[in-house]
Amino acid sequence: MKKVAIGIDIGGTNTAIGVVDADGNVMVKDNISTPSHGDVNQYVSDLSAAVKELIKSVKLLNSETEVLGIGIGAPNGNYYNGTIEYAPNLSFKGVVHLVALVKEQFPELKAVALTNDANAAAIGEMIYGGAKGMANFVMYTLGTGVGSGIVVDGNLVYGHDGFAGECGHTTLIPGGRLCGCGAKGHLEAYCSAPGMTRTAFEIIARDNASDSILANKSFNELESKTIFDAAEQGDAVALEVFEQTGKWLGQALADTVHHNSPEAIFLFGGPTAAGDYIFKPTKASLEEHLLPIFKNKIKIIPSELKAGDAAIIGASALVYKELE
Amino acid sequence: MKKVAIGIDIGGTNTAIGVVDADGNVMVKDNISTPSHGDVNQYVSDLSAAVKELIKSVKLLNSETEVLGIGIGAPNGNYYNGTIEYAPNLSFKGVVHLVALVKEQFPELKAVALTNDANAAAIGEMIYGGAKGMANFVMYTLGTGVGSGIVVDGNLVYGHDGFAGECGHTTLIPGGRLCGCGAKGHLEAYCSAPGMTRTAFEIIARDNASDSILANKSFNELESKTIFDAAEQGDAVALEVFEQTGKWLGQALADTVHHNSPEAIFLFGGPTAAGDYIFKPTKASLEEHLLPIFKNKIKIIPSELKAGDAAIIGASALVYKELE
Numbered sequence: 256m257k258k259v260a261i262g263i264d265i266g267g268t269n270t271a272i273g274v275v276d277a278d279g280n281v282m283v284k285d286n287i288s289t290p291s292h293g294d295v296n297q298y299v300s301d302l303s304a305a306v307k308e309l310i311k312s313v314k315l316l317n318s319e320t321e322v323l324g325i326g327i328g329a330p331n332g333n334y335y336n337g338t339i340e341y342a343p344n345l346s347f348k349g350v351v352h353l354v355a356l357v358k359e360q361f362p363e364l365k366a367v368a369l370t371n372d373a374n375a376a377a378i379g380e381m382i383y384g385g386a387k388g389m390a391n392f393v394m395y396t397l398g399t400g401v402g403s404g405i406v407v408d409g410n411l412v413y414g415h416d417g418f419a420g421e422c423g424h425t426t427l428i429p430g431g432r433l434c435g436c437g438a439k440g441h442l443e444a445y446c447s448a449p450g451m452t453r454t455a456f457e458i459i460a461r462d463n464a465s466d467s468i469l470a471n472k473s474f475n476e477l478e479s480k481t482i483f484d485a486a487e488q489g490d491a492v493a494l495e496v497f498e499q500t501g502k503w504l505g506q507a508l509a510d511t512v513h514h515n516s517p518e519a520i521f522l523f524g525g526p527t528a529a530g531d532y533i534f535k536p537t538k539a540s541l542e543e544h545l546l547p548i549f550k551n552k553i554k555i556i557p558s559e560l561k562a563g564d565a566a567i568i569g570a571s572a573l574v575y576k577e578l579e
Numbered sequence: 580m581k582k583v584a585i586g587i588d589i590g591g592t593n594t595a596i597g598v599v600d601a602d603g604n605v606m607v608k609d610n611i612s613t614p615s616h617g618d619v620n621q622y623v624s625d626l627s628a629a630v631k632e633l634i635k636s637v638k639l640l641n642s643e644t645e646v647l648g649i650g651i652g653a654p655n656g657n658y659y660n661g662t663i664e665y666a667p668n669l670s671f672k673g674v675v676h677l678v679a680l681v682k683e684q685f686p687e688l689k690a691v692a693l694t695n696d697a698n699a700a701a702i703g704e705m706i707y708g709g710a711k712g713m714a715n716f717v718m719y720t721l722g723t724g725v726g727s728g729i730v731v732d733g734n735l736v737y738g739h740d741g742f743a744g745e746c747g748h749t750t751l752i753p754g755g756r757l758c759g760c761g762a763k764g765h766l767e768a769y770c771s772a773p774g775m776t777r778t779a780f781e782i783i784a785r786d787n788a789s790d791s792i793l794a795n796k797s798f799n800e801l802e803s804k805t806i807f808d809a810a811e812q813g814d815a816v817a818l819e820v821f822e823q824t825g826k827w828l829g830q831a832l833a834d835t836v837h838h839n840s841p842e843a844i845f846l847f848g849g850p851t852a853a854g855d856y857i858f859k860p861t862k863a864s865l866e867e868h869l870l871p872i873f874k875n876k877i878k879i880i881p882s883e884l885k886a887g888d889a890a891i892i893g894a895s896a897l898v899y900k901e902l903e
Contacts, residue, residue, distance in 0.1 A: 331872060340872065391739040405838065407731050407738075414731075414840020415715040416876060424870050425834040428753060436870055510749040514729060514838045516738020546748050546760055548655060548664065552740060 256321045259313060261306055262571030264372060265289055265329040267344040272305055273567035274313045274322075279383025281564045282316070283309050293346040295356065303360035324366030325357060326573030328375035328566055333417035337369050366577035372396070372566055374411055374420055376558070377404025378576055379569030380521050384559035393517045394558065395422065395508070397524035400435065401443040401450075405515060411576070412515075423447070427507055445503045448479040448525050455482060455496045467492035483529040497532040504533075505540020512541070512549050523558035523565065530557075580645045583637060585630055586895030588696060589613055589653040591668040596629055597891035598637045598646075603707025605888045606640070607633050617670040619680065627684035648690030649681060650897030652699035652890055657741035661693050690901035696720070696890055698735055698744055700882070701728025702900055703893030704845050708883035717841045718882065719746065719832070721848035724759065725767040725774075729839060735900070736839075746835060747771070751827055769827045772803040772849050779806060779820045791816035807853040821856040828857075829864020836865070836873050847882035847889060854881075 259282065264271045266289060273284035287305050290298050306325070314320050331342040337354025339347060358367050370378075377394035380386040386394075390409045396402040401423030405412040412419045423443035424436055431440030432453065444450055455469050455477060464470055468485040469477060469492050485493035508520055526533055538555050545553070560568055583606065588595045590613060597608035611629050614622050630649070638644050655666040661678025663671060682691050694702075701718035704710040710718075714733045720726040725747030729736040736743045747767035748760055755764030756777065768774055779793050779801060788794055792809040793801060793816050809817035832844050850857055862879050869877070884892055 389739075407736050408734065410732065412731050412839055415713075415842035416840055416873075418872050419838065419840035421837040421840075421870055421873075425837050426830050426868060429751075429830060438868065438870075506750050506753060510834060511838065513745040513749050514743065514835065515736055516740055516743035516745075518739035544750060544762065546745055546762075548742050549740075549745075 256319050257317050258321050258323055260323045260571040260574035261309070261325040262567035262569070263302070263306070263325060263327045264375075264566035264570050265327065265339075265345070267330075270302065271567050272302070272309060273564065273571065274309050275568055275571035279379070279560070279568050279572075281567055283312050284564070284567060285309055289345065291346045293348060295347050295351050295353070298347075299353070299356040299360065303357065306361075322364065324364045324368070324574035324577060325361065326375065326570040326577075327353065327357070327367075327369040328372040328570040329353065329369060330371060331418070332369045332371045332374075334368065334370040334374070334411075334413045335417035337367070339369070366574045368573045368577045370411070370413070370573060371402065371418075371420070372569065373402025374404040374413075375569035375573055376402070376523055376560060376565060377406055377420075377569070378411055379560050379565065379572040380558055381406060382572035382575045383568060385521060385556055386519070389518050391515065391517045392519045392521065393511055393515065394521045394523060395504075397446055397522065397526045398448055401447050403511075405511075406517075407515060422507065422511060425507060425510060427503055442503070442507045446500055446507070446526070451479050451482055451496055451500055451526060452477045454499055455492055458492050458495050462492070464492050469493060479526045480528070483532065486529065486532050494532070497529060498536045500526065501533055501536025502540045504537045505542075506544050508537065508541045508555070509544030512545060512553055516549065517553065519554035519556050521556050521558045523560060527557055528562070580643050581641050582645050582647055584647045584895040584898035585633070585649040586891035586893065587626070587630070587649060587651045588699075588890035588894050589651065589663075589669070591654075594626065595891050596626070596633060597888060597895065598633050599892055599895035603703070603884070603892050603896075605891055607636050608888070608891060609633055613669065615670045617672060619671050619675050619677070622671075623677070623680040623684065627681065630685075646688065648688045648692070648898035648901060649685065650699065650894040650901075651677065651681070651691075651693040652696040652894040653677065653693060654695060655742070656693045656695040656698075658692065658694040658698070658735075658737045659741035661691070663693070690898045692897040692901045694735070694737070694897060695726065695744070696893065697726025698728040698737075699893035699897055700726070700847055700884060700889060701730055701744075701845075701893075702735055703884050703889065703896040704882055705730060706896035706899045707892060709845060709880055710843070713842050715839065715841045716843045716845065717835055717839065718845045718847060721770055721846065721850045722772055725771050727835075729835075730841075731839060746831065749831060749834060751831055766827070766831045770824055770831070770850070775803050775806055775820055775824055775850060776801045778823055779816055782816050782819050786816070788816050793817060803850045803853070807856065810853065810856050818856070821853060822860045824850065825857055825860025826864045828861045829866075830868050832861065832865045832879070833868030836869060836877055840873065841877065843878035843880050845880050845882045847884060851881055852886070
């Protein structure tokens with residue numbers, strides 16, 4: 256029997272679905288719209304139909320395939336209750352009992368579980384990636400926002416209410432930049448991809464840096480990939496953006512170490528593709544902010560999850576934790 | 580049989596030892612000097628003699644007494660290794676295998692364990708205090724420094740190296756006040772008892788507040804108890820100290836919630852004796868800094884451990900976790 260797990264990643268506009276093998280490879284995948292109509296029953300019906308099609312196609316490839324379960328990553332996903340609760344970017348209102356609804360469609364499956372996407376990524380790293388065999392580690396996902404998943408003694412920390420691991424909303428600079436959540440100075444406002452754009456614009460404005468490559472891009476055009484390319488060409492603004500982002504990120508990671516003392520912190524997402532540009536200043540700043548007992552102990556490692564499919568892969572990994 | 584546990588609290592100048600009953604009451608206690616001579620074997624010999632005297636006196640009270648074990652709270656205490664490692668305020672150099680040395684003196688005991696004092700206080704709260712039955716909570720100890728102990732899923736978080744829970748050294752204000760550890764802007768530099776004195780002096784200097792009660796005390800004289808008494812008399816500087824300390828503490832506690840989402844955070848130590856003066860602004864600031872999904876959920880509660888004996892009681896509680 257070839258064992259596979261289904262991974263579902265629910266985003267604001269798009270829901271990605273994939274069948275993942277035991278090594279963390281996506282065998283087949285599909286997309287449906289995350290609806291704006293707010294009718295969750297209709298959505299679950301569409302989602303289930305798409306999942307069943309994918310399972311059918313995998314079984315055509317190998318009739319001996321066993322589907323172990325379904326893992327779902329969703330904003331404001333509550334692991335304990337199997338619910339999505341008051342997610343600001345989804346059309347479903349209030350508390351949606353998604354796991355119960357999906358189980359109705361797949362009564363034969365032993366495991367259906369849900370958490371937020373960063374927690375799912377942490378479990379993905381543990382099941383398929385670089386955190387295999389690590390009992391204490393943390394995953395930071397840098398993208399549109401900054402997410403995190405914390406593992407203590409081999410288990411994801413869900414906290415008393417199922418929502419633990421929102422480190423993107425720790426305060427980096429009191430009274431600082433406006434965060435998407437409405438508060439000020441959060442890590443996410445500095446070290447997400449849009450945060451890097453904001454940093455670039457601050458530096459350009461401060462230095463009147465009209466000779467920077469980045470000075471030819473609008474705020475809405477500038478992406479972390481562009482900043483990386485500019486850094487590769489020695490652009491001073493771009494280099495300072497990475498230097499400063501790393502300084503900030505290292506400070507935040509030190510706070511995480513002072514809480515939970517992980518063996519490693521994995522970094523995932525667009526900005527981390529810049530390699531040493533972001534990892535070097537992050538590591539230096541982390542060490543600078545650590546108590547002596549923690550110095551030169553904590554590994555800062557790029558995630559091994561494949562960028563494009565990481566959300567699906569992470570979600571699917573939930574199934575294995577559920578069956579433990 | 581009356582079951583008791585020995586609690587030992589190792590401080591920079593003094594080591595407190597007590598026999599604690601199953602309800603968390605200290606039955607008998609004693610003190611020895613924490614030596615400045617650096618000879619750990621001599622120290623363990625003196626310590627063991629004092630413990631044996633205490634056990635003898637408890638057995639005179641009730642010959643049916645069973646000693647379950649010894650729990651030790653010590654700076655830079657490493658739970659996994661039973662060691663004290665590079666503690667800056669102790670005369671012992673490098674790594675001291677204290678648990679092994681104590682076990683040699685008490686081969687009949689099933690449990691000898693060690694951690695730092697704030698972790699021990701968290702376990703004390705869980706075994707004897709207000710955290711009974713709570714699976715996810717955090718303890719903050721405010722005193723000369725700021726310590727913390729984190730409990731996830733019913734167990735203390737030790738992290739990969741045994742040193743987790745150093746939240747006093749998270750960064751509150753980047754580039755801010757000098758912390759005792761040598762870094763800048765740490766929570767401990769603001770919300771410890773000496774941190775409150777610094778805040779009082781800043782406010783007095785800023786406002787030229789010669790009419791404040793606190794303006795009659797030197798920096799080295801001023802204690803958090805004095806600030807509390809002044810607040811009770813309506814002293815504007817003292818009231819602002821508590822208001823500001825609570826704002827800072829609430830910000831830090833929100834970071835802890837965004838990491839581990841505890842059900843409750845317990846506050847222990849001198850400054851917390853001021854009750855509402857410190858709890859009210861702390862709670863308000865916490866709520867202000869929380870993501871919507873965490874708002875109005877987290878309890879901020881005074882520790883139920885008795886102030887004078889808390890370190891002994893907390894250390895003794897380690898024994899019960901060890902025997903689980």
